[in-house]
Amino acid sequence: MENFVHHIPTKVFFGKGAICHLDEALKPFGKNVLLTYAGGSIKKIGLYDEIMKILNEGVYQVFEMGGIEPNPRIESVERGVALCKEHRIDAVLAVGGGSTIDCSKAICCGRYYEGDDLWNMIKHPETHEKALPLVDILTISATGSDFDSFGVISNMKTNEKKGVRLIYPSVSILDPTYTFSVSRYQTAAGSADIMSHIIEGYFCQIGDSELAEGIAETILKTVIRNLPIVLKEPDNYTARANLMHCESIACSGIPEYGKTYTGWPCHVLEHELSAYYDITHGVGLAILTPRWMRYILKKDPSCTWRFVRFARNVWGLEGDDEEELAHKSIDTLEQFFIDAGIPMTLRELNIDEKNFEAMAAHACEGGRLEMGLVPLTYEDVVEIYKNCL
Numbered sequence: 001m002e003n004f005v006h007h008i009p010t011k012v013f014f015g016k017g018a019i020c021h022l023d024e025a026l027k028p029f030g031k032n033v034l035l036t037y038a039g040g041s042i043k044k045i046g047l048y049d050e051i052m053k054i055l056n057e058g059v060y061q062v063f064e065m066g067g068i069e070p071n072p073r074i075e076s077v078e079r080g081v082a083l084c085k086e087h088r089i090d091a092v093l094a095v096g097g098g099s100t101i102d103c104s105k106a107i108c109c110g111r112y113y114e115g116d117d118l119w120n121m122i123k124h125p126e127t128h129e130k131a132l133p134l135v136d137i138l139t140i141s142a143t144g145s146d147f148d149s150f151g152v153i154s155n156m157k158t159n160e161k162k163g164v165r166l167i168y169p170s171v172s173i174l175d176p177t178y179t180f181s182v183s184r185y186q187t188a189a190g191s192a193d194i195m196s197h198i199i200e201g202y203f204c205q206i207g208d209s210e211l212a213e214g215i216a217e218t219i220l221k222t223v224i225r226n227l228p229i230v231l232k233e234p235d236n237y238t239a240r241a242n243l244m245h246c247e248s249i250a251c252s253g254i255p256e257y258g259k260t261y262t263g264w265p266c267h268v269l270e271h272e273l274s275a276y277y278d279i280t281h282g283v284g285l286a287i288l289t290p291r292w293m294r295y296i297l298k299k300d301p302s303c304t305w306r307f308v309r310f311a312r313n314v315w316g317l318e319g320d321d322e323e324e325l326a327h328k329s330i331d332t333l334e335q336f337f338i339d340a341g342i343p344m345t346l347r348e349l350n351i352d353e354k355n356f357e358a359m360a361a362h363a364c365e366g367g368r369l370e371m372g373l374v375p376l377t378y379e380d381v382v383e384i385y386k387n388c389l
Contacts, residue, residue, distance in 0.1 A: 001209045001258040008252060010147055014174045014245070016237070019050060019137065023058045025171035029133045030090025032061045034083055036104045037095045038068045042139065045181050051095065051137070063087050068096070071154045071161065071274050071281070072103035074119050080107035081118060084132065094136040094169075097190075098143025101136045102151035105166040108132040122153050125164040133170045139178045141243040142190030142282060144197060144251025146172040154275060160362075161275035163267065174248065176240040184231055188340035189282030191227045191243060194250045195220055196285040200264040201256035203293075203306055203373045209258030216255040217313045219246045224314070227340060263371035266292050269381060272359035277351050286342045290334040291387040296374035297326055303373050346388045356385040 013021040026033060033055065042048045055062050065083055068076050083089065084107060094104035106122065112130040113121045121127055138146045145151065151166040182190070202216045222242050229239040249255065269292070270284040297307060307326035311317040315332050319325050338344055346352075360381035363369060369376040376384075 002206060002260055004253075004257040006254075006257070008147065008168065009170075010168045011171045012147065012174060012248070013171070015241075016175055016177055018173045018175045019054070021171075021173060022051065022054045022135070022137070025135045025173065026055075026060065026091055026093065027058070029135075029170075031059065032088055032090045033063070034080065034087070034089045034092045034107070035062055035064045035095065036068060036080060036092060036100055036107070037064075037066050038070070038097070038100050039066070041181065042095050045178065047095065047137070047139070047178060051093075061087075063089065068100045068103045069154075070099050071278055072099045072106075072152070074122065074153055074155050076103050077106040077110055077118050077122075077153060080104070081110035081113075084111040089132060091133045091135060091170075094134060095139065097138070097140035098145040098152075098193075101134075101138075101145040101169070102143070102153065102166075104134055104136070105131075105145070105149075105151040105169075106153050108134050109166050119155055122155075122162050122164055125166060128166075131167045134167060135171045135173070136169050137173045137175075137178070138244070140182050140186060140190050141176075141179055141240070141247040142186075142193045144194070144247050144249075146174065147248040147252050150251075152271070152281075154278075156275070156278070159275045159358075161271040163271065172248075174244055176237055176244045179240050179244060180235045182234075184234075184341060186280075187230055187234075187243075188227065188337075188342050189280050189286070190247070191223050191282070191340065192286035192289075192337060192342060193282035194223050194243070194247045196266055196282070196289060197250040198255055199289060200266060201259060201262060202310070203303075204256075204259045204262050205303075205306075205373060206259040207306070207309070212255055212257045212259055215249070219250050219255060220314045222246050224336065231340065261371055262373060263368035265369055265372045265376060268363050268368050269359075269384065272363050273346075273351070276355050276359060277349065279349055279351075283342055283349070286337040287344055287346060287388050288384070290330050290337075291384050293330045293333075294327075295380065295384050295387065296372070296376075297330070299380070300374045306373065346385075351389075353386060353389065356382050359385065
């Protein structure tokens, strides 16, 4: 079992009506607030009015920035930083999913960044030493950005998408009722993202960190059990609450305590897809993961034991033929995504192989793909992309 450090300074208010803590969360930071969000969904469900009522009663000065993209752009970060500087913002209030929260993390860091090139800040996150405080209200169960320090920002001009360490939110407000209106497609994609956050660390050579292994397996089983319920009953509070609880813990690092870092290969490959084609992150992960699994199992059968554990402890599959069990676990995962209505080929997203070589070359930079359960080369990555067509 490997050494680890536990440090998650975010305070979480979880449950129905948790927004009652919003004034309490913002008050220590000051009265000038930048409210960030994506589109009009928070207004359609009445959340915007609820927030403004609390902020008006608290006599906050509110400045708004909407229009944050699903794969947030560096241009949105620049826009937010300019507003923070112009209006002397004391805190950022992000309302939405992972994209809004990620963008807001970068805005908080960019406020004090010395220099005008904020993309350079994203590429070199060690350059920021101070940031505005961030409070968030989560509206979709997916990325775990409400409970970690990472953010993912895209530069579509250079076809780059970077996941970097930025800041932890100071406070996160998680009310499962705000996810009732999330579409079937986005709910399924978000759940695939949750599962991927677990799978990326679970498929590791270290198997003796028993608590971490058990937490990971329980999160996967919880998503597997509750996603079909939510797709049939969007207003099922218990199912929505369980998914929301899973999404925070899945990306917190806790399910990987005591294990070696794997480089998160499917995320590395998916970030290239999103950078070139601006696809839904969870969908890209759902397409890639079974193909990556089949590829590494064939490349290095010595990892079969990990797939067998996945088969038995997550899916409840039985049998003595370990090779058969390993392949069945992958097939079962893929079928789960299909049953949830997620596209399972890149061609369904109008993606062909013309950029695969450039994407693979970029994915191999930095050496993360060498850290996985089975290390991947440039040729491996190209082949995995082709297997996704």
